[in-house]
Amino acid sequence: MPFNAEKFIGAAVSSIRASVGDGKAIIGISGGVDSSVAAVLCARALGRRVDCVFVDTGLMRKDEARLVKAMLSRAGVGVKVVDASAGFFSALEGEEEPERKRKIIGERFIRVFEKEAKRFGAKFLVQGTIAPDWIESGGGGRDTIKSHHNVGGLPDKMGMKLCEPLRDLYKHEVRVVARALGLPQEISERQPFPGPGLAVRIVGEITPGKAAIVRGACAIVEEELEAAAKKGKLELPWQYFAALLPTRTVGVRGDERSYQYTVVVRAVRSLDGMTANFSHIPPEVLQKISTRITNEMREVGRVLYDITNKPPSTVELE
Amino acid sequence: MILIVDMGSQYTHVIWRTCRDLGQEGRIVPKAVARAELDAADAVILSGGPSSVTKDDFHSLPGFIKTSGKPILGICLGHQLIAHTLGGKVVKGKNAEYGVSRVEVDRPGVLLEGLPASFNAWVSHFDEVQRMPAGFASLAHSDTCAHEAMECVGKKLFSVQFHPEVWHTENGERMLENFLRQV
Numbered sequence: 001m002p003f004n005a006e007k008f009i010g011a012a013v014s015s016i017r018a019s020v021g022d023g024k025a026i027i028g029i030s031g032g033v034d035s036s037v038a039a040v041l042c043a044r045a046l047g048r049r050v051d052c053v054f055v056d057t058g059l060m061r062k063d064e065a066r067l068v069k070a071m072l073s074r075a076g077v078g079v080k081v082v083d084a085s086a087g088f089f090s091a092l093e094g095e096e097e098p099e100r101k102r103k104i105i106g107e108r109f110i111r112v113f114e115k116e117a118k119r120f121g122a123k124f125l126v127q128g129t130i131a132p133d134w135i136e137s138g139g140g141g142r143d144t145i146k147s148h149h150n151v152g153g154l155p156d157k158m159g160m161k162l163c164e165p166l167r168d169l170y171k172h173e174v175r176v177v178a179r180a181l182g183l184p185q186e187i188s189e190r191q192p193f194p195g196p197g198l199a200v201r202i203v204g205e206i207t208p209g210k211a212a213i214v215r216g217a218c219a220i221v222e223e224e225l226e227a228a229a230k231k232g233k234l235e236l237p238w239q240y241f242a243a244l245l246p247t248r249t250v251g252v253r254g255d256e257r258s259y260q261y262t263v264v265v266r267a268v269r270s271l272d273g274m275t276a277n278f279s280h281i282p283p284e285v286l287q288k289i290s291t292r293i294t295n296e297m298r299e300v301g302r303v304l305y306d307i308t309n310k311p312p313s314t315v316e317l318e
Numbered sequence: 319m320i321l322i323v324d325m326g327s328q329y330t331h332v333i334w335r336t337c338r339d340l341g342q343e344g345r346i347v348p349k350a351v352a353r354a355e356l357d358a359a360d361a362v363i364l365s366g367g368p369s370s371v372t373k374d375d376f377h378s379l380p381g382f383i384k385t386s387g388k389p390i391l392g393i394c395l396g397h398q399l400i401a402h403t404l405g406g407k408v409v410k411g412k413n414a415e416y417g418v419s420r421v422e423v424d425r426p427g428v429l430l431e432g433l434p435a436s437f438n439a440w441v442s443h444f445d446e447v448q449r450m451p452a453g454f455a456s457l458a459h460s461d462t463c464a465h466e467a468m469e470c471v472g473k474k475l476f477s478v479q480f481h482p483e484v485w486h487t488e489n490g491e492r493m494l495e496n497f498l499r500q501v
Contacts, residue, residue: 141326274485311417
């Protein structure tokens with residue numbers, strides 16, 4: 001009895017109707033497959049009684065807000081983009097500890113959603129939470145590996161009730177549902193992106209400048225790995241990105257000493273994100289990535305490739 | 319009904335998912351589950367967890383392991399709990415094992431039936447079973463761990479140190495299928 005998408009869709013639509021009743025809901029959309037599937041299920045269950053909100057935290061990938069809006073509108077989902085980046089950066093200022101960073105982000109998200117819910121008259125917040133989010137957030141005897149912004153990062157007090165139709169699913173199952181719902185491939189097969197965004201790819205304190213570096217490096221990793229996969233040089237990894245370490249090291253550029261940041265390239269193979277192994281990327285592809293990152297970003301002086309599996313590491317760095 | 323006892327593993331829900339994929343209805347229950355509920359199950363799977371068999375309270379589980387006669391599969395901490403409860407010895411290993419480990423099959427027995435002579439399994443532990451309880455057969459080992467799998471077919475007790483439920487463990491589903499066939 002492998003996972004049955006049709007049966008799941010039917011049950012999820014009824015359960016959303018049962019929890020929201022004749023009220024209204026807003027849904028937090030990130031442009032990933034989880035929240036996109038949740039949005040389509042909500043549209044089926046509630047029609048126009050659901051409002052889709054994309055929060056631009058300032059910690060998104062290159063062109064993310066524009067891409068997500070266009071991609072979802074092709075899938076028939078209208079999205080409202082709220083620019084909250086100034087609030088996120090100022091709330092995160094000076095904070096280095098990964099768990100506190102995640103809690104600040106979770107809280108910021110909720111404050112934006114509360115405002116949007118009030119405007120729309122919604123009492124419910126729908127989230128695309130999936131199983132690894134609440135598993136890793138701890139509770140019930142489990143250690144907290146990381147507080148996912150949509151679970152462990154939620155503030156104690158919030159003025160909305162939660163509705164999480166995908167709670168028992170894993171990423172590969174959500175993709176099966178996405179395909180069954182007829183979502184375009186650019187959404188159903190999109191690589192995972194963490195809810196806190198680039199914040200968990202900047203080790204230590206977050207600044208708009210560091211966000212710009214890691215955003216540029218992520219774009220290069222995506223471009224190069226996608227191009228190499230198209231040429232058949234490798235199987236596209238399950239997730240692939242760059243992260244920025246606060247450590248600076250010495251280098252030499254044009255006969256001058258440099259002392260610059262370190263970027264980590266990470267690419268992993270997985271099914272459900274619960275376990276992962278580092279991808280075997282051909283050296284010439286890694287070389288191209290490293291050359292582009294150091295040439296295009298003056299602030300980066302060294303590029304490393306992460307060869308750790310999960311466990312003992314996790315996919316993202318924080 | 320398969321009862322899956324959650325001892326705090328990251329993978330408890332993945333055990334539930336794998337049982338469902340294999341056509342068996344499972345239900346996750348907390349570690350402090352009542353004996354009567356355990357007795358009503360067709361089989362019990364003990365998950366892994368972050369604690370240690372010598373330090374934590376396992377409520378009615380030791381009594382159930384000793385006397386139930388129901389098929390039980392212990393995974394990671396569950397494997398160690400079966401060994402500890404029945405008089406084996408669980409100690410902190412010389413080396414921890416996290417991530418991939420090469421498991422060499424010494425004898426397939428019931429649990430590893432149909433598996434290749436060696437395979438990659440995913441592990442995440444420091445403690446290990448140093449001495450098995452009487453009546454158990456050791457089925458497999460790795461470089462760092464002498465008893466990666468053991469069973470006592472007469473008592474329907476089976477256990478593994480690695481995690482057969484995760485996708486990265488080769489043939490993991492086959493091992494769970496071999497166990498579920500005992501129900």
